[in-house]
Amino acid sequence: MKVDLGGFSTGDFDKGAGKLKIMMWYLVNALFVRASWNPLMGVKIALLKAFGAKIGKGLVIKNEVRIKSPWFLTIGDNCWLGERCWIDNLDKVSIGSNVCISQGALLLTGNHDYKLPTMPYRNAPIVIKDGVWIGANSTVCPGVTVHENAILTVGSVATKDMKANGIYQGNPAAYKRER
């Protein structure tokens, strides 16, 4: 196979928003939301909602949280988004209630079909259920569902679904023990 990225097209991929909205979010995000100078959580939450995010009560959102597409984001009640965590949601990300996403963690929805020369998108949604803890600097891969109360440890990479109450570690993350 000869890879040919010049032939890549986004296919039927739906960005979920029009060009103007995406451009406006880009600027608002750079200047006010992921901006390092702004510690005001209320302002960030209001702006995320204005761009389509569904957010429950009690969200704690730390500094430099990076969200690609607020219109593809749903968050329940009493969640924490840690400093510099990154919700790279080309596709939908659904987060339940009482979820902790720690500092530097990455929710990764973007993927490519590497079996094809033009590497077309193979993006997939991420679902994180109630009570989950995604550890610092860890990564959740496209299409993964993390079930209730599961824990992904520091720096680990979840490539498959995680079962309820399980503690997972490593790259790829493996089940270690019950919470």
Next chain:
Amino acid sequence: MKVDLGGFSTGDFDKGAGKLKIMMWYLVNALFVRASWNPLMGVKIALLKAFGAKIGKGLVIKNEVRIKSPWFLTIGDNCWLGERCWIDNLDKVSIGSNVCISQGALLLTGNHDYKLPTMPYRNAPIVIKDGVWIGANSTVCPGVTVHENAILTVGSVATKDMKANGIYQGNPAAYKRER
């Protein structure tokens, strides 16, 4: 167990500084220390000291180094803090002399007790002894002591104490060989 982050409180956790000092550091840090435009090491070191950091002679501090609480930071002589390394010190971080913290590394002192529904803090200090090398993009977990001359390799995660002169690799980092 039903996780209930709405019931979280910081308990007897001591931030180590008053509200005004924390706010001032937040701004000074965003504008002048972790700020990407500022390459002037002398200015950064002076500001860190003004906010309570104890720093020996000969510190090399690269760009976008991120330090949560300078008042919880002690650094010996002739140390290097690499580009974008992150000292996330909710608790004390003590670094000896001749220590290299490479680019993108994370010293992580924050933790939670995941056995309890409200996930109370279980923060713990980090101690890094003389001659240690913490590799690029690696992470040192809360409560870990890294003994003299030990090395944590690129991208590894130290979850337990590392013994003197040992080279550790992986997630969790395991002892591989003598330095």
Next chain:
Amino acid sequence: MKVDLGGFSTGDFDKGAGKLKIMMWYLVNALFVRASWNPLMGVKIALLKAFGAKIGKGLVIKNEVRIKSPWFLTIGDNCWLGERCWIDNLDKVSIGSNVCISQGALLLTGNHDYKLPTMPYRNAPIVIKDGVWIGANSTVCPGVTVHENAILTVGSVATKDMKANGIYQGNPAAYKRER
């Protein structure tokens, strides 16, 4: 051994550019290239070329891409540099055509000889051949050659050469299967 970073010198290390050029690149980079406010790919590519990068046609360069030394960078045709990827090229980095470097990935050329007390540089170039995919948040270590069409999976750390068409995973990255 007693580590003595105070005795470190750059030895015969060649930064590849004069002081003025390095300072100018520092500012241009902070203000316009790795700057989070700037989504204009054409501007970034023109600035990289002005500072000595050799870049083929069709480069897609996302936000906050961080390049240490454009004068040490060669990129072929139809490549992608993902959001926040980091080419930390103290030494030469050569990227072929149709290569995807995903978001948050790190190409690391800097190293130190840890057997010697003053930790002198042991930097080494990185070569990435045509059709390679370097996954999100992964790291390629100094001196590594990644051969045609190989894939480094999410969060993995390539410490040795990767053979053509191989898929590698883990820290250190191990061969898993054919692409």
